[in-house]
Amino acid sequence: MEAQVNEQVFDAFPELESDRLIFRAYKKEDAQALLNMRSHNAVSKYMDTAIPTRVEDTIKRIEGYHNAFNERKGITWAIIEKQSNNHIGDFGIWRIERQNSRGEIGYILHPDFWGKGYMTETLNTLIRFGFNTINLHSYEANVNIENENSKALLLKLGFKLEAHFRENFYFDGQFLDSEIYCLIKSDIN
Numbered sequence: 001m002e003a004q005v006n007e008q009v010f011d012a013f014p015e016l017e018s019d020r021l022i023f024r025a026y027k028k029e030d031a032q033a034l035l036n037m038r039s040h041n042a043v044s045k046y047m048d049t050a051i052p053t054r055v056e057d058t059i060k061r062i063e064g065y066h067n068a069f070n071e072r073k074g075i076t077w078a079i080i081e082k083q084s085n086n087h088i089g090d091f092g093i094w095r096i097e098r099q100n101s102r103g104e105i106g107y108i109l110h111p112d113f114w115g116k117g118y119m120t121e122t123l124n125t126l127i128r129f130g131f132n133t134i135n136l137h138s139y140e141a142n143v144n145i146e147n148e149n150s151k152a153l154l155l156k157l158g159f160k161l162e163a164h165f166r167e168n169f170y171f172d173g174q175f176l177d178s179e180i181y182c183l184i185k186s187d188i189n
Contacts (some may be wrong), residue, residue, distance in 0.1 A: 005098050006135045010072045014133070021118065022093070023077035025069070026062045030078055033087040034058040042111045046147035048171045057105040068094065074103075079111070079122055088113045091122050093130055093139075101137035103130055114149075123157050131185045141181045151179065159183045 013025040026034070037043055041162040044051045052058050056138045068074040074091030089109035096103050098146075105127075110120050141159065143150050159181040167175035 002058045004135060005096060005101055006133060007072065009045060009075075009134050010069065013069060013076070014129070016077070016125060016129060017082075018121045019120055020123070022080040022082055023053055023122070023126060024080060024096070026065050026076065026078045026090070028059060028062060029060060030087050031055045031058040034061065034090075037087075037089065037108060037110045040111060043108055047108075047146040047151070048144055048169060048176060062176050065092070072096075077126065079118070080107070081118070087128070088118065089122070091126050093126070093134070093136075096136070101135060103134070103136045103138075106140065106141070119153060123153070127157070127183065128188075131188070136185070138182055143181060145177045145178050145179050151181070152181075154181045157183065158187045162186075 015025070016023040022084050029070050032055055035055050038047070038052050038058065038061075051112070052061070056156040065074075065076040068076070071149065074092060074094040074096055076090055076094060079091060080086065080091040081088050089107065091107040092105065094106050107119060107122065108183050109122075127139060140149075140156055140162070141161075143154070145164070160183070161179060162182045163180040165178050167177060169176045
C-alpha cells in the first residue's frame with residue numbers, strides 16, 4: 001500500500017457544508033471577525049501563539065492560509081453558520097505530510113457558539129473529507145495540556161492520546177508541555 005495525497009484537491013478550494021455549517025475559503029472581509037475571535041480571552045487562552053491586536057495581523061494570517069493552500073501545504077476553512085451567515089470559527093489541516101499521508105489539525109470557535117455541537121459537526125465533516133478525498137491516513141492534533149474541552153472533543157471523536165511531551169514548546173517566556181492526539185482512518189471506518 002502506497003500513501004499518496006490526492007493533489008487534485010488543491011486545484012480549486014474545496015467548499016463543503018454540513019447540516020448547519022458552510023466551510024469555505026477565508027476572504028479578506030473575514031479579517032475583523034477573525035481578529036475578534038483570535039483575540040478573545042477564552043479562545044486565546046490555549047493557543048500558545050501571538051495574539052493579534054490589529055486587523056492587519058489577521059489579514060496577514062488570512063494571506064498565510066491562502067499561500068499554504070496555493071503551495072499545497074494545507075487547507076484552512078472559515079466556518080460559517082448557515083442560519084445567520086456569521087463567521088464563527090475555523091478548521092485547518094494546516095500541515096500535510098505527504099510522505100506519511102498525515103495532517104496536523106487546528107481549530108477555533110467563537111465562545112458564543114460553544115456547547116452547541118458545531119465543532120463536533122465540523123470535525124466529523126472535515127476529517128472524513130481528509131480521509132476520503134485528500135487520502136490522508138492519519139491526523140494529529142497538538143493540544144495544550146490544560147485545554148480540557150479540546151481534549152474531550154478529540155477523544156469523543158475517536159482520537160487517541162499518542163504522546164505527552166514535557167516542556168517541548170517555548171512560548172511567552174516559558175516552556176510548556178503538550179499532548180499529541182492521533183486519529184487513523186481505520187479508527188472510524
